[in-house]
Amino acid sequence: MPSAPATDLTTTLTRWYDAHARDLPWRRPEFHEQYGAWGTLVSEFMLQQTPVARVIPHLDAWLTRWPSAPSAAIASPADVVNQWANLGYPRRALWLHRAAIEVTERHGGTVPRDVDALLALSGIGDYTARAVAVFHYGDRHPVVDTNTRRVIARAVDGRSQPGPPAKRDLDRMTALLPDDEHRAAVFNAAMMELGATVCTARAPRCEACPIADRCAWLAAGRPDTGDDRRRQAKYEGSDRQVRGIVLRALREAPEHRMLADAVAADWVDRGQRDRAIDSLMSDGLIEADGEALLLPR
DNA sequence: TACTCGTGGGG
DNA sequence: TCCCCAAGAGT
Numbered sequence: 001m002p003s004a005p006a007t008d009l010t011t012t013l014t015r016w017y018d019a020h021a022r023d024l025p026w027r028r029p030e031f032h033e034q035y036g037a038w039g040t041l042v043s044e045f046m047l048q049q050t051p052v053a054r055v056i057p058h059l060d061a062w063l064t065r066w067p068s069a070p071s072a073a074i075a076s077p078a079d080v081v082n083q084w085a086n087l088g089y090p091r092r093a094l095w096l097h098r099a100a101i102e103v104t105e106r107h108g109g110t111v112p113r114d115v116d117a118l119l120a121l122s123g124i125g126d127y128t129a130r131a132v133a134v135f136h137y138g139d140r141h142p143v144v145d146t147n148t149r150r151v152i153a154r155a156v157d158g159r160s161q162p163g164p165p166a167k168r169d170l171d172r173m174t175a176l177l178p179d180d181e182h183r184a185a186v187f188n189a190a191m192m193e194l195g196a197t198v199c200t201a202r203a204p205r206c207e208a209c210p211i212a213d214r215c216a217w218l219a220a221g222r223p224d225t226g227d228d229r230r231r232q233a234k235y236e237g238s239d240r241q242v243r244g245i246v247l248r249a250l251r252e253a254p255e256h257r258m259l260a261d262a263v264a265a266d267w268v269d270r271g272q273r274d275r276a277i278d279s280l281m282s283d284g285l286i287e288a289d290g291e292a293l294l295l296p297r
Numbered sequence: 298t299a300c301t302c303g304t305g306g307g308g
Numbered sequence: 309t310c311c312c313c314a315a316g317a318g319t
Contacts, residue, residue, distance in 0.1 A: 048315070049302090050315090051305080051306075053306085055315090088305085091317090092316090123318085125317045127315070128317085143315085145315045145316080164298085164299095201314085230299075230300085233301075238302095240304095241303085243302080302318095305313105307312090308310105
């Protein structure tokens with residue numbers, strides 16, 4: 001007969017987190033003192049779909065240049081897109097810039113604490129809004145990302161992978177959250193850290209897992225329960241690839257300006273190249289000036 | 298809901 | 309080599 005866990009989930013995860021959490025810039029008290037909620041907001045924007053190791057140097061550079069929302073709000077879109085460099089998904093740079101303007105105009109330059117106010121900002125969804133409210137302000141909300149969804153799928157549901165994201169994920173995370181605000185914040189961080197470093201997507205290290213004794217998936221023998229997530233579209237030859245080539249060329253060009261004909265000139269499918277340029281323009285990531293293309297002013 | 302949107306490191 | 313995946317959000 002299996003014995004009940006000696007310690008409740010929150011305490012177990014909190015102890016593990018205290019001993020094993022990575023020392024990341026946005027977890028340091030000085031970071032919050034220096035940059036306030038703006039620092040957390042910028043870090044979370046960059047962490048949307050970009051790995052931690054790649055974010056760290058860019059975050060430092062960004063906050064050195066723009067240490068507050070109002071300072072970023074008066075930058076040009078070109079400066080922002082260029083500073084974003086190769087972080088990927090460059091629309092995020094424009095949305096972050098827009099959010100900085102909104103924070104300056106609507107909230108007097110201070111990133112708001114209220115989740116609904118955060119959700120109303122450009123580029124901020126369920127994850128980022130609650131991450132700011134929890135990790136900077138210390139409030140009690142469910143922070144649901146790919147890591148927490150995977151940990152719940154395994155530990156609670158006994159499945160090898162989570163299903164597609166759904167609104168219901170928020171309620172499931174809430175159900176696990178301790179009542180105390182501070183403990184809830186640590187619980188959110190610990191679930192994410194566990195998913196990022198132990199309960200990983202590909203090769204989970206169950207032998208190092210603090211909650212292995214109560215994991216439904218491990219108890220079931222780590223079955224492959226299938227994966228109903230949608231696979232990422234092929235990148236090679238895609239519109240995204242062409243967009244990436246075009247934008248990189250403009251970032252690296254003198255004055256961030258090039259003759260349109262010279263951009264991605266060796267891309268064989270000319271029609272696809274032109275469509276990519278059109279879509280970048282409609283996103284506001286580039287603009288046309290006569291025969292030239294340039295980053296938006 | 299389904300699809301799009303970059304870039305690079307690791308298995 | 310190739311494929312997978314990464315602190316998601318907007319449409």
